[in-house]
Amino acid sequence: MTPLSFSMLRILSDGRFHSGEDIAKRLGVSRSSVWNAAQSIEDTGIDLSRVKGRGYRLEKRIEWLDPAKMPASCAFDVEILDMIDSTNSELLRRNGPHGKVIAAELQTMGRGRMGRSWLGEPGGSLTFSLAWKFDRGAGFLSGLSLAVGIALARAMTDCGIEGIRLKWPNDVLYNFHKLAGILIEVKGDMLGPTLAVIGIGINFSLSEKTKQHIDQAVIGLSSMPTNPGRNRLFFAVLARLSDVLTQFEKSGFAPFKEEWSRLNAYDMKPVKVKLPSGKIEEGSVAGVSDRGEILIDSDQGRIAFASGEVSLRGIS
Secondary structure: OOHHHHHHHHHHOOOOOEOHHHHHHHHOOOHHHHHHHHHHHHHOOOOEEEEOOOEEEEOOOOOOOOHHHOOOOOOOEEEEEEEEOOHHHHHHHHOOOOOEEEEEEEEOOOEOHHHOEOOOOOOOEEEEEEEEEEOOOHHHHOOHHHHHHHHHHHHHHHOOOOOEEEEOOOEEEEOOEEEEEEEEEEEEOOOOOEEEEEEEEEEOOOOHHHHOOOOOOEOOHHHOOOOOOHHHHHHHHHHHHHHHHHHHHHHOOHHHHHHHHHHEOOOOOEEEEEOOOOOEEEEEEEEEOOOOOEEEEEOOEEEEEOOOEEEEOOOO
């Protein structure tokens, strides 16, 4: 995608046909530049209709993130970009600052957990990162991704979305399909202070082209009973993050333990836990600890894991 591609997308956001000549005049470029921009748009997975004699039209309208719709009560400094490599990477480069939020319509190198990529197209997801500085060291942040998951679940409930569940340690699910993910990266000293960059990605609509490159069951809000829209959900999430992070800063994960357990999609279910070493442990989920570790009842008794990847036993 190029800046010209985004300008063309914004013209097409009204859902009507626009001729290549009209687009070229409005943007002050050549017809061939418009054609190249259209190719760039289609390469992201966006469905673009081309009809001879009528021009171009988007199959699905895009709701752009709009800072003008931000409530005055928003506690964060929000910056919205068309395109960037990674919102997490940008906040790490800037070293924060505390309370800074960067959202992007498109990330070219968006990252997920365990080295995965976050895939999406403009308007198809809500991707942003938040910088939050803690006075304490990185060890205090155990369970932070679970607390952020609670903030997402609360915000979705605020917007009328029902049936949301959480998967340890960083996924938001609907009917066991991934709806959103969390990636937290930490920078700082062992004893503090610590900068936590909290990256969040929420699926809205996923093209078939994008789904082909995702190795797990996923879902977007556009195919669910309630879709509140990107702007409404974005600001609802920010409001809930402000509350959750303020409480976490004072007391850690322990106050969120019971709420997270109620939302645990895999509670009492048989699972496999793939550890960073590659070793796999099996057992049944027995909740989480006060530090956010997952508790597994296995043949060897109850074991707590601070890191790893959980999947339902017998389901790939």
